[in-house]
Amino acid sequence: MTTTGAGEPPARRRRGRPGYDQETILRTAVELFNRKGYDATSMGDLAKELGLTKPAIYHHVTGKEQLLSLALDDALDELTAVVAEASREGAGRTAHERLREVVRRSVEVLVAHQPSVTLLLRVRGNSPVELAALERRRWLDDRLAALVADAVEEGALRDDVPPALVSRLLFGMVNSLVEWYRADGVYDTATVAGAVTTMAFDGLARHEVPSTGFRRRSRS
Numbered sequence: 353m354t355t356t357g358a359g360e361p362p363a364r365r366r367r368g369r370p371g372y373d374q375e376t377i378l379r380t381a382v383e384l385f386n387r388k389g390y391d392a393t394s395m396g397d398l399a400k401e402l403g404l405t406k407p408a409i410y411h412h413v414t415g416k417e418q419l420l421s422l423a424l425d426d427a428l429d430e431l432t433a434v435v436a437e438a439s440r441e442g443a444g445r446t447a448h449e450r451l452r453e454v455v456r457r458s459v460e461v462l463v464a465h466q467p468s469v470t471l472l473l474r475v476r477g478n479s480p481v482e483l484a485a486l487e488r489r490r491w492l493d494d495r496l497a498a499l500v501a502d503a504v505e506e507g508a509l510r511d512d513v514p515p516a517l518v519s520r521l522l523f524g525m526v527n528s529l530v531e532w533y534r535a536d537g538v539y540d541t542a543t544v545a546g547a548v549t550t551m552a553f554d555g556l557a558r559h560e561v562p563s564t565g566f567r568r569r570s571r572s
Contacts, residue, residue, distance in 0.1 A: 374412045377402065378426075381419040382467045390420060390471070391478070417481055424475065424485040427468035431461045432488065435495045447502035448509065454496065455552055458526045459545035463533065470530045493519050522552055 377398075384393050384401055395416055399406045413419055434457045438450040445453075462469050472489075475482045493516070500515035500522075509518075525548060533544065 374422075377409060377412055378419060378422050379467070381416075382423045382471055385420070385423070386467060386470050386474075390416075390474070417479065420471075420479075421481045421484075423468045423471050424481065427465055427472040428485065428488050428492075430465065431458055431492065434458065434461060435492050438499060439495050446508065447499055447506055451496075451499045451503050452549055452553055454499065455522055455526065456545045456549045458523070459529065459548050460541055462526060462529055463535065463541045463544070466530060466533065466535075469527070473527055473530060493523065496522065525552065 380402055381393075381398055384398055388397065393416070395406050395409060398416075398419075399409055402409070413422075435454055438454045441447075472485060475485050477483045477486050497515040497519040500509065500518045503509045504511045504515065529544065533539075539547075
């Protein structure tokens with residue numbers, strides 16, 4: 353897979369055949385990959401989980417590697433669009449404003465695609481599909497680092513921490529949500545996105561400002 357330029361994301365698109373429920377197969381495959389591990393999961397395991405025969409699954413996908421590719425695309429496509437949009441100057445927004453927006457929206461994307469993102473974070477580059485996904489992740493890191501550098505140049509951020517390190521730390525904080533966030537848990541998506549953005553850019557030091565209004569879900 354190749355990139356189309358420094359400012360353009362690498363493309364990873366798939367077209368499916370009409371007339372079948374590939375989404376259910378993919379969702380079940382991702383759950384199984386996360387539970388057992390991709391390498392340890394066979395198409396027979398997936399067929400058993402779905403209550404189908406293997407030929408029935410092969411009617412919809414070519415095999416396990418295609419399912420992995422579709423899952424990684426699901427994890428990366430929306431975030432790639434978010435970062436690509438933020439990388440474009442214009443609309444009167446500063447780099448700092450665009451960077452904050454990326455962090456906030458990346459939380460929303462992760463929550464919306466949590467099983468696929470969980471699988472993505474376990475990829476180690478053991479196949480061409482995995483290597484392509486890692487290349488896309490590097491592109492995201494590079495774009496975010498460039499945005500951090502622009503915000504530093506504006507004077508909005510401190511200049512004593514390398515932008516590439518800031519990028520990794522920001523994505524690291526967001527990605528840590530896969531370990532504990534639950535859609536039916538205490539905090540809703542907006543609260544978590546707001547908290548991550550506040551901590552990343554404003555820190556935990558107390559300031560004389562109005563309450564952020566973070567909300568806890570009612571247990572009742």
